[in-house]
Amino acid sequence: MSEATVREITYLEAVREALIQEMRRDPNVFLLGEDIGVYGGAFGVTRGMLEEFGPERVRDTPISEAAIAGAATGAALMGMRPVMEIMFMDFITIAMNQLVNQAAKIRFMFGGKASIPMVIRAPAGSGTGAAAQHCQSLEAWFVHVPGIKVVAPAVPYDAKGLLVTAIRDNNPVLFMEHKLLYRTKGPVPEELYSIPLGQAAVRREGHDVTILAYSVMVPRALEAADQLSQEGIEAEVVDLRTLKPLDQATIVASVSKTGRVLIVHEAPRTGGLGGELTAVVAESEAFDYLDAPIRRLAGRDIPIPYNRTLERAAVPQVEDIVAAARELAREGR
């Protein structure tokens, strides 16, 4: 594949393209969610799809998140491959019982005699000024539930490839789409392809400090790494891509190499994925290579505020990553 021939499209278009191509390929795949039909979804992801696939497969639902999740779960139990959209990840709380107590449990609870192949698409994250009830990043809750997988792509190429894999996966997969990434562009092949779950990507190699990031924090970490490079600090940026299953091998290898790790996520620090990542490093063979304490740079333990300045201050920005990585890279050197 030559770089020159790959066209660039947005993350949003990449998500849509994965949906369209999978729906053309497999008649069991269908969409359901609020305002996804003629409206095209709150963020326009499914725009134009009603025309091609009709109202049965691009199914507008009442504002009933529990029933949406239940309908997806039941249909998946029957062998369909529903892709449900939760308009804002915050609203997933209403669907929690269906997802956690039904979708995630059915396979194990019934002795492995059923499976639930479904995808929950959830636009997440702050930066849009939508404040406390429309900006959350709730991935840690789902990572904690056996039976659900969690995917958080950072670039358009992954958004398409990972969504295709999520749709084909025989389990409930929470697919986090960051609202600020929707308009970012990147090379995405037109043909249908898939990316295996559970494989992190080393976005940038470096030997001074490892930055573990996912979703919108990946481009921020990369920008920070470029700045740090000018100061002589070479950061290695690992894009986790899938939060569950987690690619522990790549994390451990990178931290063993650099001896320092900065974990960056938007979700609040306390009880966030960063704690789990910290434990993964500390319990691994990378421990013996650590030459500084493991550091977390996460969202503050506050609801996302409305005011632009306050909102920005609530979650890690490029300059925060630069400062934290710089301090960590220099410590004891």
Add this chain to the structure above:
Amino acid sequence: MEEIVLRPVLDPAVISHGRQQLLHTLPKERLAWMLQKMCEIRYFEEKAEELYTRGLVHGTMHLSIGQEASSVGSIAVLRPDDLIIHHHRGHGHTIAKGADLKLMMAEFLGKECGYCRGRGGSMHIADIAGGNLGATGVVGSGIPTAVGIALALQMRRSTQVLLAFFGDGAVNLGEFHEALNMAAIWKLPVVFICENNQYGMSGPARTMCAVQPLSVRAVAYNMPGQTVDGNDVLEVYQVVQAAVERARGGEGPSFVETYTYRWRGHSKSDRNVYRTQAEIEEWKQRCPIARFKQVLVEAGALTATEIEAIDAQAKANIERATEEALACPEPSPENLEAEVYAP
């Protein structure tokens, strides 16, 4: 503006007449089968209770003794390929849907050969191959899932229908409202069966629900609704049959309330402090199995000897299943993580 009224599933006027008709139109084998299932449910639960007392059943269990007509009367209507989804008090539905008694008892005993290989227990028995899509332990949780199952049937243009069972405790959940509305707007092939055994644990349905009877709720979702005598297996049969026909015909969901009573406590830890012994005794007089036997004899559908033989057979089936289940191996705790996700 049109007056909003409760539309019955089946004209109440035909029920009494229809009961007699059924005794003659249903094949004798079918009637015998219904009686046998009711007896098996009763003996199964009594046996499970005994095993529990002997410490062989782990956890708790929710017995449906006294409610056998509701499950058997509903499921007897179905074609073998039709589906059910049900709830924690689900032993009756499972047996009525044709479960292998040995695999079922093995699940109670937590055995590897049980329906869920000892992972689910009494509260979560599913027999996917047999069309029993499982019992949920969270009150009301199966109702939205039922919407999805019925949606899949509709999208595949299937002629199968789904019976979705839940209790009176479930009708005050948001999930109930969301699901019934969704099923109604999409005209899904599902029959919602609310088994009103009068108590949500200790909470009486008559004081916990703002409207009585519960079938009135159907009005809000523009679907037919009807309350039937849940201890009369033939009345349950007639109304559910009408609802199933409606669903199969693409006319959408119905809501059937089977008014019944559980003789035992909510679970094994229930001390029955919220109701009187007199009330329990009164309902025991309305035993659905005794009533059915009487009706069968009176109508000349089955002789007393035949009924005795069916009863004895049911009891023997449970004894044999229990013996075999006890001999099953225990599951291994190794590598359970590998079972969490489907390959």
Add this chain to the structure above:
Amino acid sequence: MATEIIMPKVDMVMDTGTFVEWLKKEGDYVEKGEPLFVVLTDKANIEIEAPASGILAGLRAKPNDVIPVTEVIGYILGPGETLPGIREPEVTAEVTAAAGAEAVAPSSARTVEEEAESRAAPGRVRATPAARRLAAELGVDLTSVPAGRGPRGRIHKADVETIAARITAIPAPPVPGEPARAVAPPTPAPGISPIPPASVRLPDARQKQVVTLSGPRKIIAERMAYSAFSAPHIVLSSRVDMSEVSRLRMRVQEHFQQKTGQRVSFTAVIARAVAAVLPRHPYLNASLDGDRVILWEDVHLGIATSLEDYLVVPVIRQAQNKSLEQIVVELADLVERARTRRLTPGEMTGSTFTITNLGMFGIEWFTAIINPPETAILAIGQIADAPVGHEGNVELRPMMQVTLSVDHRIVDGATAARFLTELKQTLENPYLLI
């Protein structure tokens, strides 16, 4: 905040600098840009300018201290500024915590808590996992590191590397009656580097793999290069008839094995012989410390042990007082733990004489590089039947060639020969040992 005065990096390949002198005193006022102190690099003395204007305080570097680059060696206080929390200078092992504290003027700004935090409790070391791992590999005792470069004196990997590079010059075995002390590291001879200078042209060949010289390998490279190019080696060799040792070994083998569960190795017998003979040859059991030679009472016998990727030298302490049985048991334990990398740093440092044996590889003889600061090393070849003249006949006898390298700065050929001859006689009549 007070301005830190640090050991500056003034040369590209510089890891440490030797402090020469302060040009100002504690309490003096300095102007930014004024010459403040002098540092010796391997090229020249360099004057370093004051990084700020103010009062000098907390000056802790002393002449001849070897200090890692970026290490804080003092402060310049502006108006209203006070000294930050104490951080002891990482100089040499002789700087005890108490001495380090004295070197810094107490500041009212410091709280008791800070003071407590600044120093680890006795016996407890604040170090990163990577530093601990490297210290274990290199045999660096972290309790001897006064303070690391991390926050509150935390020891990092780079601290261990710096310390390990200096171990070459620090004799660890304590002299009885004299407190443990370190000596100033010798100034490496100019131009000595384990790594070929960049100007050397590499062969024009296809590369298979490029291995970075790091960790233990790098330390070994530095130490061996230092030894080879600073200590003029002379090498003496002798053939030893091992008939009697073989016989002795056969006789006692069963008894030893029953008693200790270990077989008597030739290395153990040779070690016993060396330990018995060495006290009579003090200059071969000695360390060179600047312009003096320390003759050790104890024979701390190092046994070079090859691991997959590098060498370690586990030490049998006070071997002169140990029986063959004790040596057999101790050696078996040390070698086993060396191979499984479970030796503690203390068990791998402080030898006064080293034995290295390549006999098991079928090597007839070889010369070894002295393990500094020792003055001699004994290289053991294989034992093989060879024709030797005996009472007018040619007989086949189990012969072993031993080769002694000595530091000619301290040991002359005749001194070395006397030791080697006595060792040969002892091995040929090993019953003297029992």
